[in-house]
Amino acid sequence: MWFLNMILYFSIYSFFGWICEVIYCSIPAKKFINRGFLKGPVCPVYGFGAMFVIYIMKWINIKSTILVFIFGGLIASIIEFIADILLEYVFHTRLWNYSDRKFNIKGRVCLLNSTLFAVLSVILIKIVHPFVLDIVVRLSSITIIIISSLCVILFLIDLVLTVREVINLNITLKNMNILEEIKKELKLKNHKRFIEAFPQLEHKKYMKELKKLKELIKESMKNNKKV
Structure with missing residues (x-):
């Protein structure tokens, strides 16, 4: 049951993380992103971050708000750093780059x-998790099994679809010299969500081609507005 609870917490905090990211990015853009x-409406890196923060704090018995702030920020940053390295290694892609911000480490954090x-870690430990924990302990075993199973199934389906999307993006970038084919509206739409969600997206192998694809999608969006 402990493992199923972990899945439940992971799913909940992945969803909360997605909400935070959507708000953070949609407000400046003045549109939903x-x-x-x-x-789907999940950011797994937030789910992993929340789980590590919760259980490490419990393991070393940290209760001070200041220490939660310091260690929470440190733990979350390490996870973000590792996630960026893994994405670059597996997909040859970087979804974010903080090189233009002060006090960054290789643009990864x-x-x-x-x-x-760090602020979110304090809110998580002091407010959110106690509330979520109180709700989860009230659920019956069968309810936890059903919800956790659904979360795993939906997550795996989403993961497969996303991996396919990234692979297709790599194929598109590899064949960017065939511009007439790439300009087809359907082809552009296939990558619009990914490009729009991560405007600082970088590719280890096809940076020049990725830049061209971004320009084509931007041009396509402008033309659609005129129509």
Whole structure:
């Protein structure tokens, strides 16, 4: 049952993280942006971050708000750093780059985001998790099994679809010299969500081609507005 509870907490905090990312990115853009690596309303990196923060704090018995702030920000930043390295290694892609911000480490993490993660860690430990924990302990075993199973199934389906989307993006970038084919509206729409969600997206192999694809999508969006 402990493992099923972990899945439940992971799903809940992945969803909360997605909400935070959508708000953070949609307000400046003045439009809704599905800011997530996956297609669904989840940001797994927040789920992993929350789980590590919760259980490490419990393991070393940290209760001081200041220490939660410091260690929470540190833990979340380490996870963000590792996640960026893994994405670059597996998909040859970087979804964010903080090189233009002060006090960044190789563009993978920066002081501003680490501070925001630290604040979220305090809110998580002091307010959100006790509330979520109180709700989960009231659920019956069968309810937890059903909800956790559904979360796993939906997550795996979403992961497969997203991986396919990233692979298709790599194929598109590899064949960017065939511009007449790429300009087809359907082809552009296939990558619009991903490009729009991560405007700082970088590719290890096809940076020049990615830049061209961004320009084509931007041009396509302008033409659609004129129609």
